Amino acid sequence: MGKTILTAVGITKVFPGMKALDKVDFDLRAGEVHILVGENGAGKSTLAKVILGVYKQDEGEVFFEGEKMEVSGTKDAIAKGIVAVYQEFTLIPYLSVAQNIFLNREFRTKLGFIDHKKMESEAEALLKSLNCEYINIKAPVKQLSVAEQQMVEIAKALSYKPRVIIFDEPTSALSDREAESLFAQIHNLKKKGIGIVYVSHRMEEFPKIGDRITVLRDGKKIATIGINDCTDHELITMMVGRDVSQVYVRTQNEHKGEALRTEDLSDYSGKVKGVSIVLNRGEIVGIAGLVGSGRTELAQLIYGINPIKTGKVYVNGREMMPKSPVNAVKHGIGLVSEDRKKYGLALGEAIAFNAISVSLKKIFPKFFMNKRKIYDIAKQNVDQLRIVTTSVHKQCKFLSGGNQQKVVLAKWLNFNPQIIIFDEPTRGIDVGAKMEIYKLMDRLAAEGKAILMISSELPEVIGMSDRIYVMHEGRMVDECKRGEFTAEQIGSRMLGLGVGGR
Amino acid sequence: SAPKQNNDNNNGGNGGKNDSKVEDTNKDDGKKDETKEEPKVVTELPVSGIGALVSSDVKAKEKYKIGYIAKNTTNPYMIAQAQGVLKAGEVMGFEAVTQAPATADSVEEQVKIMEDMIQQGMDAIIVHCADSNGIMPGVRKAQEAGILVLTIGTPAAEPTFLRTGVNYRETGEVIAEEIAKALDYKGNVIILEGPPGAANAIERLEGINSVFAKYPDIKVVASQTANFKRTEGMQVTENLIQKHTDVNAIIGMNDESALGAIQALKAAGMDNVLVAGFDGSADATSAVEAGDMYVTYNTDPYGSGFVACAYAVLNLNDGSVPPSSFVPFPSAADKPLINAETVAEYKDSIAWWKVVQ
Amino acid sequence: MMKFMDELKRSKSFFSLIGLIGLVIVASIIAPNFRTINNMITILRQASVLLILSSGLTAVLLTGGMDLSVGATAGLVGCICAQLIKSGVPIPVAFIIGILIGALIGFVNGLLVGLLPSFIATYATNWVLTGLAVMVMNGAVIYDLPKNFTKLGVGYVGPIPVLVIIAAIIVVILYILLQKTTYGRQVYSYGSNAEAARYSGMPVKKIMISTFMICSICAGIAGMIITARLNAADAAMGEAYGLQTVAAVVIGGTSMLGGEGGVGGTVIGALILTIIVNVMNLKGVPSFAQPMVVGIVIIVMVLFDINSKRKQSQKQ
Amino acid sequence: MNGIKTRLKALPPVSWMLVLIIVIFSLASPNYFSLSNFRNILIQATPLMIVAFAQTCIILTQGTDLSLGAQVSFVTVMIVYLAKKGVPLFASMIIAVLLTVLIGTVNGTIVAKGNILPFIATFGMQNIVNSISLLLTSGSSIYYPSYTYRFVAESTFLFVPMMVWICALMFILVWIVLRKTKFGTNIRGLGGNREALALAGISPVKNLIKTYAFAGFIAGIAGIITLCRVESGQPTVASGWEFQAVAATLLGGTSLREGKGGVTGTIFGVLLITIVKNGLNIIGIRSIYQNAIIGSIVLTAIIVDAIIRIRSKE
């Protein structure tokens, strides 16, 4: 491992009403992967953005190779070769892949016009090095899948020929295969002596690539340790600040009859093909599958977001026509969608209003409403779910990811649906929040609710589900009870291997 | 054939390139000196009566195509004018086509319509210009294509074959005199101007001001735009009578704004203010009848359209030209004032707006 | 009292209110006639039509939509109503038909907005409606309506113009509807994030269409009132109101992005616009210069409003 | 061959509607389908076309510029005003265009730095610019004859009217800016993802201001063209063009979101509006029906276009 190239000393960053970073020190050596972990809202992205110059810190300084960095947007960082793959989408939808990669560093012809040809050939080479030659260089990125877009983001960062590169949750939208080629690339970069900061919630990735880990909690640095110097358990304890012996909580309970059944369900896009599933009261059923296998579409069909092409849905044994979410909600179905910012929350609205958005008519059947009552309900939610906020009037956009997810849950808890579909309920949230969500799901099941859980984290599916369906390219290819299969077996079914089962 | 263009109209760009109807009287191509003769001048008005009573003996020798371009389609005044052209087509035996810009009062669109009419091969185009200057490219193109151009109301910047319609300055003078007389040559007057830039309103205003300038005891206490609109006439009046409680007369630059003023006065309970307007519209007629409006001026769009057609047809028939390039119609000589005395007759037989309904 | 001040400060129209108060103070100083009771009533009367239009439009803007057709709707409904009354239809019936036509226009707008950006859909309907008004009138102007009808526009109840009362009733109804009912909450939710509202099981299409219907109904009522006030109807009478209405709503602090603002602010916005013109007329500001003042006020008010709101929400 | 096919497919649906409308008009009137009428249409379309090019740039940044029409009118007034004061015509033109660039810069600054939505900021500016034009002319038009006008508006070069050449030149300019320059890339970025621009070290504020200034420049050129067509300073000549330009731009496939679209489609949008107006005049539809008909056709075109787009996405 090389010498230290980047140091941040005593960084403090205050956002209106909160301290996102509190005197944090951080350093990065050439050729190492320094992992940054912590709960949602711990300040990881904020630290990364201070280093990059996106945010101006209130205290402290950042040095690159002994030189103090200026804070003037990202210009200085880019000039010094410090780049990032950001947590949020940073591509421009209707520019081509090539144009996006070379944004602000366009190749020019002698006349000063953009040299599209040259950019395309360079971009092609870059993507090839990432094993992504299948991506259409000329297409607007809007036409790419989320995973492909993420690979373009990575290619863009690499195209800077950086000295330091910061990855902020790069794999949350990637499938395993793509993640693997990213890891391979990271190993290459390491060899070239490039310093890498890696932010992620996926602990299974850490040993594959990491060298050192820094843990942040509530904006404070807790520790920096070597990757082999601590166990997962210790790490989690550091992150959440208390001992957590068991991540997955699942109290066995009786299944009390069928709540939801689908027969031969297909949609118009062809992403769901003849799916039949059963969901019982008091049961948690997991759906495993690769990204793009059609799980979200299945959930959306049941919930009435997309029209059904063929097939039927039964609730409590009676057929229902899921024409729209209005109808689904009437039948007691709830959906915690995979993208909370887009579908889960009105980010500009107060926590209180989000929390009652489903149950509005239930709380106020008489058309007129009473704001006091709304605030009271929301206050209960905040206490019960331990949502970290100064007040229920706070707009959701000022909450961290995990807390936002809790508001989404509050919204459904207030409505009290009998069937709840969780689509990636723990995506991009920290272990502490994850565990609280698991506990909640377990409690709901114990209350006799039927729970369908879609997740790309196989350990989560295996840990929480009473029964698991495996989905592959739109079809249910397998089903198993708790403990019947190992992770490897399920994984190979997900890939479409060894199809059989029943 | 004989040159048909009016003599004092040579600078109107009569290129006369490809058409025999209009020939250049300046640039002599020496071809037909022998046929050159003085054009016949129509000394008498080719129509009789005004308003709905207008009629004419003129008949078209061929089925000419005459186009008319109004300023807009929302004003009854314009509609009546188009009706006058259509009626003339019926009576005189030519094909009349009437158009108006889709965007009200857009001169640019009027030019476009002129261009489109040139495509259609009109023999004459009558236009109520939305703007004197702006219409010129269209006028010139039409004249170059050998088409007779006539204007009603607002003239084009350069002379055309004929301009008819009222003399706005004169209308202003007549009404101002009438009001001055009624006020016994002393009092406070508010003027509701027309839309910014509307030539007719500006000329009318000049006429009014020139008359009031003669009477030192008449004071124009406020003069603001009401955009020819009733809403704005009302609103502006409401505001102005807050300040000028001692106003004696209000002159609207058209009936609409004057009627707005009447509404405002009524609401404020000020019923001894004299209100004058222009046009002799239907509503103004009732207002005069009811004693709400003191006087208005019959600007007779219907008759003007009719007159314009008559001159155009005469010229197309045998090249005869009007006595001058501006033949006002109707003029003060036609007794256009509508007041308590004359309103009954006007309403019964003359009113131009009767043709619209 | 403290609580009231707090509530007021938190309310989205706080800054518009400051603007209005400032304007009134300035106006009273520079234009002595401004302070008369008569002038105040005049202002209210003049503001009434704009109030009705802009309160309706507020509902649409709260959903993040735009309705550029309010002026044309007012014009068309006013014309049709006048035609009906002229041809002997009883006034209440004509009034109801007018409201129904307004509702129909709103419904069509709403349907189109399901397909197109509202901005462009309503621009196109505006075009069509303007044309229809011209066709309905056939270029004529209708005048001399029955006294019972024009009373709506020029009559008084005690010292208060009937017009102002109608506007006040509509404003209050809309205020209650949007602030105090579950429907109103749905409108706000939809405006903040339409997708999230849909995923929350709200009848999003209905919400969106209904706001356009509210808006067009208000526009229709406004159109009939303009007719009553003018004692006449012409095809172009609504024209001037279109963008002015938008300006009133936005000056009042309602965000064009949806989910933020309300009828309270709109009342302030409409009053601000009306007062400015009133004062300029009182001061004899030349008519050519008036749009400039209005333009500057729009920009300055919105700048002030948006940027202070931003600071405020960060403080929370 | 295949290339042509894909190119044809890439044309916005409005281009097909255009063909249909031309066929209908040709059948309805013998005067319609003629070279001179098409020349006529192209000339008539030019001013709005250029304004629509400016509007396209603004719409690509997710904005709308409601002051463009006022800017065009302002230019006609300003040039004539200056020329009357003795400034050479050509110099007046340059000054007037510089002033619209300034207006655009102010627009951009208010929008970018003040965080006001473009719709409302430029609506305010529309009022202000209108006022200036009216004050300069005292409300009426001003006349200043010059041969230059006719040279631009009526002469031809290689059988093609000069107006059309200028329009083509403006098209090429805007096309190159959007497609071949960094600035164009940034314009799309402004509409597509402003954060991304900032993160790549590009200033959204500066580029937004530049875009509005660029639109001001184009509007200035449109103003000169318009002046040549109406041969006088007309304070309200172009009022409403900004909205027609928006309609045309959207018809041409540019989206109000995400920086999608471009200036090629805009041509078809403008042609549609112009062709419908021209056709209705030529076949002699009564003017009181025209607005309703034009509006319905534009509405239908927009709806058809939207439906086709939605279908093709599914």
Ligand SMILES: Nc1ncnc2c1ncn2[C@@H]1O[C@H](COP(=O)(O)OP(=O)(O)OP(=O)(O)O)[C@@H](O)[C@H]1O
């Ligand atoms: N622009 C901002 N304005 C106000 N508060 C912010 C802003 N960005 C972040 N925060 C707050 O700062 C805290 C730290 O956020 P940060 O994004 O750094 O967390 P994180 O560790 O990256 O979390 P996650 O795992 O969810 O990405 C959070 O509470 C967040 O709400």
Ligand SMILES: Nc1ncnc2c1ncn2[C@@H]1O[C@H](COP(=O)(O)OP(=O)(O)OP(=O)(O)O)[C@@H](O)[C@H]1O
């Ligand atoms: N409406 C949409 N627009 C754009 N992309 C979408 C849309 N719906 C899904 N996708 C993307 O298409 C791909 C297939 O998604 P799909 O929802 O079918 O997979 P999934 O099995 O639910 O996977 P996961 O939920 O893990 O992403 C994903 O990359 C998804 O993000």
Ligand SMILES: [Mg+2]
């Ligand atoms: Mg983060």
Ligand SMILES: [Mg+2]
């Ligand atoms: Mg999914």
